[in-house]
Amino acid sequence: MITADEREYGKSVICAASVYKQKYFFNDKYSGLPEEIKKEIRVKVVTLAEKLHCIFIMGFYDDGEIYFETRAEEGDFAFDEIGAALEAERLKRSERELISRLGVWYTVFKSGKAL
Numbered sequence: 001m002i003t004a005d006e007r008e009y010g011k012s013v014i015c016a017a018s019v020y021k022q023k024y025f026f027n028d029k030y031s032g033l034p035e036e037i038k039k040e041i042r043v044k045v046v047t048l049a050e051k052l053h054c055i056f057i058m059g060f061y062d063d064g065e066i067y068f069e070t071r072a073e074e075g076d077f078a079f080d081e082i083g084a085a086l087e088a089e090r091l092k093r094s095e096r097e098l099i100s101r102l103g104v105w106y107t108v109f110k111s112g113k114a115l
Contacts, residue, residue, distance in 0.1 A: 011067060014102075015041055016057040017049035020073055032109055033102075040098055044091070052087060053078045064106040066099050068092070 015026045024046055026038065033041075041058060049056040053076065057069040068088040072079035092099065 010062045011059050012062070013057055013059040015045050016055060017046045018055045019049045019053050020055065033105060037098070037101060044095070048087065048091070052080070052084045054084060060106055064103055064111055066102055
């Protein structure tokens with residue numbers, strides 16, 4: 001389930017966490033992010049994977065917009081798809097500053113565009 005509007009653009013994962021495997025992934029492509037932001041992302045993604053009982057993914061669309069995605073293993077009846085979508089929307093509203101900082105970073109360091 002993708003919590004943002006479907007787009008024609010490609011996607012690139014910044015980080016993901018799985019409640020099933022108890023693992024966290026951070027894409028080396030984004031190792032240039034400030035440590036403070038990486039830590040904040042890690043805490044949010046791991047916390048939401050545990051809270052929502054899923055695989056929680058945070059990434060960039062090719063245009064620099066942030067997306068959140070949740071996935072559940074087949075047969076996982078503890079996963080609440082509607083609740084996960086609502087939680088992702090809440091995260092977008094409550095973390096506007098973080099999302100804005102990520103967007104600026106992407107624009108400056110990954111897209112090659114000037115602000």
